[in-house]
Amino acid sequence: MRRLLLLDADVIIDLHALDLFEKVSKAYDICLTRDVFGEARYYKKGGAKIAIDIKDVTITEDVDLESLRKVKREAKESRLGIDPGESTSIAYLIQAKEEITFCSCDQAAIKLVSYMELEQKSISLEKALIKAGYHGKKLYPRHLEKTFKSYIKEGKTLRIQFKKLV
Numbered sequence: 339m340r341r342l343l344l345l346d347a348d349v350i351i352d353l354h355a356l357d358l359f360e361k362v363s364k365a366y367d368i369c370l371t372r373d374v375f376g377e378a379r380y381y382k383k384g385g386a387k388i389a390i391d392i393k394d395v396t397i398t399e400d401v402d403l404e405s406l407r408k409v410k411r412e413a414k415e416s417r418l419g420i421d422p423g424e425s426t427s428i429a430y431l432i433q434a435k436e437e438i439t440f441c442s443c444d445q446a447a448i449k450l451v452s453y454m455e456l457e458q459k460s461i462s463l464e465k466a467l468i469k470a471g472y473h474g475k476k477l478y479p480r481h482l483e484k485t486f487k488s489y490i491k492e493g494k495t496l497r498i499q500f501k502k503l504v
Contacts, residue, residue, distance in 0.1 A: 365470030452493025462486030
């Protein structure tokens with residue numbers, strides 16, 4: 339059975355810009371929140387804006403309000419600013435019954451996932467691509483596993499710094 343991958347808008351845009359979206363969508367079942375679907379409208383290549391036409395993905399609309407409130411509360415507590423697409427994705431990650439993995443290259447979102455102790459349900463874009471059979475070198479620094487791990491570590495540090503551990 340293919341793994342379910344919950345993508346953030348930055349990943350969708352970058353995968354299209356690098357001509358790798360099809361490779362990922364063949365290796366994983368792709369899931370998006372409605373907010374992410376709305377954010378990932380176009381990418382830039384060669385100075386031109388190219389519209390993104392996403393097909394064969396699951397778009398989820400049923401994000402639990404309590405989970406969304408929790409994400410916003412945790413983001414405020416950790417002093418991390420995240421956009422609506424990331425908020426709804428992390429909220430869906432909390433409530434999902436199925437096994438799902440969140441993929442983002444946004445540093446605030448990755449730090450928040452770690453802050454909320456959800457890092458085991460997340461993956462770097464580089465690692466997701468390797469599991470999809472891609473071993474190329476044309477990735478941006480924000481896609482790399484080492485960058486992802488450093489943001490996870492920073493999220494853990496924030497958790498120690500701001501959580502009221504009882």
